[in-house]
Amino acid sequence: MRRRDGTAKTLAMLAMAAVMVVHGHFALAQNAPVSPTAIANSYVEAPHNWQLWFPVAASPMQAKIDWLMKYVLWIMTAVVGFVGVLMAYVMFRFRAGRNPKPSQTTHNTLIEVIWIVVPCIILAIIIIPSINLIYYEANDSDPYMTVTVTGHQWYWEYKYDSVPGLDYTSYMIPDNEIKPGEIRRLSVDHPLVLPVGEKIRFVITSADVLHGFYLPSLGVQKYAIPGTDQTSWTLIEKPGTYFGQCNQICGLNHDAMPIEIKAVPLQDYLAWTKTALANYTDNTVSQPLSSPMPRNQLADATR
Amino acid sequence: MSITADDHALVDHGHHKKSFVARWLMSTNHKDIGTLYITMAFIGGCFGGVLSMIMRQQLMYPHNDIITNGDTWNAIITAHGLIMIFWFVMPALIGGMGNWFVPMMIGAPDMAFPRLNNMSFWFLAAGFIFVMLGLFLDSGTGAGWTLYPPLDNAQYSPGVATDFSLFSLHLAGISSLLGAINFIATILNMRAPGMTMHKMPLFCWAILVTAFLLLLAIPVLAGAVTMLIMDRNFGTSFFEPSGGGDPVLFQHLFWFFGHPEVYIMILPAFGIISHVVSTFSKKPIFGYLGMAYAMVIIGFVGFVVWAHHMFVSAISTDSKIYFEVATLVIAVPTGIKVFSWIATMWGGSIEFKTPMLWAIGFIFLFVIGGATGVVLANAGLDQELHNDYFLIAHFHYVLSMGAAFAIFAGFYFWIGKMSGHQYPEFWGKVHFWTFFIGVNLTFFPQHFLGLAGMPRRYPDYADAFAGWNFVSSVGSMVSGLSTLVFFYVLYAVFTSKEKLADNYWGEGATTLEWAVPSPAPHHTFEDVPIIR
Numbered sequence: 001m002r003r004r005d006g007t008a009k010t011l012a013m014l015a016m017a018a019v020m021v022v023h024g025h026f027a028l029a030q031n032a033p034v035s036p037t038a039i040a041n042s043y044v045e046a047p048h049n050w051q052l053w054f055p056v057a058a059s060p061m062q063a064k065i066d067w068l069m070k071y072v073l074w075i076m077t078a079v080v081g082f083v084g085v086l087m088a089y090v091m092f093r094f095r096a097g098r099n100p101k102p103s104q105t106t107h108n109t110l111i112e113v114i115w116i117v118v119p120c121i122i123l124a125i126i127i128i129p130s131i132n133l134i135y136y137e138a139n140d141s142d143p144y145m146t147v148t149v150t151g152h153q154w155y156w157e158y159k160y161d162s163v164p165g166l167d168y169t170s171y172m173i174p175d176n177e178i179k180p181g182e183i184r185r186l187s188v189d190h191p192l193v194l195p196v197g198e199k200i201r202f203v204i205t206s207a208d209v210l211h212g213f214y215l216p217s218l219g220v221q222k223y224a225i226p227g228t229d230q231t232s233w234t235l236i237e238k239p240g241t242y243f244g245q246c247n248q249i250c251g252l253n254h255d256a257m258p259i260e261i262k263a264v265p266l267q268d269y270l271a272w273t274k275t276a277l278a279n280y281t282d283n284t285v286s287q288p289l290s291s292p293m294p295r296n297q298l299a300d301a302t303r
Numbered sequence: 304m305s306i307t308a309d310d311h312a313l314v315d316h317g318h319h320k321k322s323f324v325a326r327w328l329m330s331t332n333h334k335d336i337g338t339l340y341i342t343m344a345f346i347g348g349c350f351g352g353v354l355s356m357i358m359r360q361q362l363m364y365p366h367n368d369i370i371t372n373g374d375t376w377n378a379i380i381t382a383h384g385l386i387m388i389f390w391f392v393m394p395a396l397i398g399g400m401g402n403w404f405v406p407m408m409i410g411a412p413d414m415a416f417p418r419l420n421n422m423s424f425w426f427l428a429a430g431f432i433f434v435m436l437g438l439f440l441d442s443g444t445g446a447g448w449t450l451y452p453p454l455d456n457a458q459y460s461p462g463v464a465t466d467f468s469l470f471s472l473h474l475a476g477i478s479s480l481l482g483a484i485n486f487i488a489t490i491l492n493m494r495a496p497g498m499t500m501h502k503m504p505l506f507c508w509a510i511l512v513t514a515f516l517l518l519l520a521i522p523v524l525a526g527a528v529t530m531l532i533m534d535r536n537f538g539t540s541f542f543e544p545s546g547g548g549d550p551v552l553f554q555h556l557f558w559f560f561g562h563p564e565v566y567i568m569i570l571p572a573f574g575i576i577s578h579v580v581s582t583f584s585k586k587p588i589f590g591y592l593g594m595a596y597a598m599v600i601i602g603f604v605g606f607v608v609w610a611h612h613m614f615v616s617a618i619s620t621d622s623k624i625y626f627e628v629a630t631l632v633i634a635v636p637t638g639i640k641v642f643s644w645i646a647t648m649w650g651g652s653i654e655f656k657t658p659m660l661w662a663i664g665f666i667f668l669f670v671i672g673g674a675t676g677v678v679l680a681n682a683g684l685d686q687e688l689h690n691d692y693f694l695i696a697h698f699h700y701v702l703s704m705g706a707a708f709a710i711f712a713g714f715y716f717w718i719g720k721m722s723g724h725q726y727p728e729f730w731g732k733v734h735f736w737t738f739f740i741g742v743n744l745t746f747f748p749q750h751f752l753g754l755a756g757m758p759r760r761y762p763d764y765a766d767a768f769a770g771w772n773f774v775s776s777v778g779s780m781v782s783g784l785s786t787l788v789f790f791y792v793l794y795a796v797f798t799s800k801e802k803l804a805d806n807y808w809g810e811g812a813t814t815l816e817w818a819v820p821s822p823a824p825h826h827t828f829e830d831v832p833i834i835r
Binding site for chain 1: 365366372373374377445446447451453454459544545549550551584585586587588589590591593615616617620623624627628631632634635638639641642645646648649650651652653654655663666667670671674675677678681682683684686687689690691751754755756757758759760761762763764765766767768769770771
């Protein structure tokens with residue numbers, strides 16, 4: 001019953017999404033005010049059922065992670081395959097029925113040296129590109145803009161350092177308020193709007209407990225730690241919608257604080273920042289950070 | 304190796320005169336205490352297993368309604384982690400099989416400090432009550448087994464549940480620490496004449512290295528937990544940024560304990576697998592010294608890799624590189640172990656009895672878990688994989704398949720020696736194959752969920768993760784049914800009338816426990832055995 005509902009819902013969502021795409025283009029063509037939900041819904045990078053691999057890389061960092069993952073995983077698959085074949089052979093060749101008299105060999109210096117040296121070589125082959133990736137990921141210098149991301153129980157706060165006063169919160173859309181075109185447990189009320197093609201630095205921190213700022217399709221992940229500013233960066237390559245989730249246990253609604261990013265062309269982003277200040281007044285953090293949304297309010301709304 | 308004592312003259316005296324209370328509550332006998340530990344592990348394993356079944360039922364469908372409260376969910380995942388580690392794997396491998404077989408294997412009459420041994424067990428039993436209170440009181444302890452502050456400080460986890468869980472770690476820690484001291488004293492001082500360190504069975508080497516790891520790691524956990532308790536109750540701010548403290552400090556202290564802890568769980572497993580592989584290949588272990596010192600190296604390097612659990616926490620680039628390289632180095636001694644097991648089988652005359660099936664399953668699945676471990680050790684990749692289901696799959700391959708398979712290998716290998724009755728071979732094999740299918744079905748699809756980006760510790764998830772979660776939950780039900788087969792095996796063992804020979808495995812089994820009757824008498828050696 002549940003799944004049949006799901007299928008019907010999916011079909012309805014697809015239909016509505018198609019309508020919205022057409023409508024969105026129409027609205028843009030008429031030079032209507034830019035709203036983050038109307039733009040950039042042509043491409044959506046969200047997880048899909050029976051997915052077997054990483055999301056499609058949307059940033060050069062994730063592309064490099066994807067490459068290294070394949071590189072290391074192929075090497076390790078070969079190692080596991082080798083051990084598996086060796087074990088299968090031993091189990092077949094030296095089973096009691098076929099080899100009733102066991103040998104008593106307990107040493108072979110050559111083979112013992114080989115199985116120390118060969119793994120060392122394999123590790124060296126892995127370590128070299130791996131260390132390059134660490135340096136690449138750490139290089140957050142010369143960004144076009146910086147967004148300060150603050151984790152709260154249980155929502156995210158985005159502060160645009162280059163747009164004075166632009167500081168708003170982003171809550172998950174509760175399950176019972178999901179509208180067609182939105183993705184349950186991933187869509188939010190106010191997504192993080194970012195320009196494509198520009199280097200964006202994230203300063204990640206927390207106002208209460210640990211959270212995890214995790215964007216799988218961009219290859220970004222850092223704990224949000226109270227009292228500490230962590231940095232990471234991204235460069236989104238094409239306009240679209242990208243998702244992430246909180247990835248460090250943070251209490252009651254740990255599973256209900258996703259991250260949604262709308263990546264738009266730079267001029268659309270700049271246009272958006274002009275209207276965003278006015279549009280987000282109702283959503284700007286006006287209350288002290290130490291008194292977030294009442295503990296059970298979101299819980300009641302989400303379940 | 305042989306012993307000169309006339310082992311058949313051993314008489315079983317002493318315990319039959321004692322009342323139930325005197326024998327089981329005040330025991331100073333290593334075998335009785337070992338039995339108590341194994342009973343504890345059985346209770347802990349069943350309880351932790353039931354918790355995992357509940358979790359998998361909840362995760363079977365998105366938006367499921369078995370657990371509708373996030374706090375309840377967090378309490379369950381926390382209790383599952385703590386119970387499986389401290390009240391299943393550790394008592395089964397170290398307290399249980401370690402107590403039973405280390406003194407016998409080294410030709411000692413008992414443990415060095417029998418009363419301390421009793422105390423170790425009862426601290427652990429008390430700790431189990433505390434961890435249960437931590438699960439059931441208030442809304443439970445919801446910080447995950449890693450207990451990271453600030454989530455478990457007084458502001459975000461008010462109520463006594465978290466205090467009980469923290470004290471349960473103190474009790475389990477004291478238990479492990481006293482046990483470790485006991486094992487070190489026993490192994491270093493009470494070996495029979497002729498049993499030099501380099502003749503000592505590998506299981507004893509494994510327990511010795513494990514005991515040193517416990518001795519050095521547990522005090523650090525105790526310090527961290529004490530600071531957490533003080534932050535919660537006495538207004539200190541060791542981990543509070545507002546008072547000049549640092550939550551990252553806790554992560555360092557926790558993993559300085561937590562990483563050796565994973566070797567504490569797997570080294571005794573290595574020891575058991577070595578004996579099983581050697582026995583059923585009817586060959587002495589290949590590269591004995593390499594095997595023993597590989598464990599020493601794993602134990603040593605295991606202490607200097609802890610921050611690989613913190614690659615996305617506050618950690619510098621240079622530290623990432625160091626911890627990545629140091630972590631990868633552990634693959635080398637681990638490789639020595641795996642290849643030496645295969646070399647032990649090479650040229651052997653392999654009998655696929657139930658313990659051997661578990662051992663072979665262990666080796667292969669542990670290699671898979673080790674391979675994903677090498678992947679995760681890459682700090683650059685960990686930025687994508689940290690805390691997602693790929694990690695969950697990895698550590699369940701080394702624990703749920705690694706440590707658990709070794710526990711079952713040890714159980715089937717030694718149950719005749721412990722109980723005097725053999726297990727039913729057919730049902731043992733049914734248990735193995737159903738469990739093998741169940742755990743692989745449960746955990747292999749979790750690699751895909753992780754690659755797709757599903758975070759851990761979520762009671763509800765985006766609908767796109769539904770497919771593999773369903774498969775995983777079906778797998779957990781197969782494992783659950785498999786455990787019912789195990790219950791039948793236990794029933795069959797304890798109702799069996801069959802008498803067993805001293806050495807019921809034959810020529811392959813060469814360690815000292817096979818020279819005494821089955822079941823092993825209450826006092827193993829009436830005279831000191833001489834090892835030539």
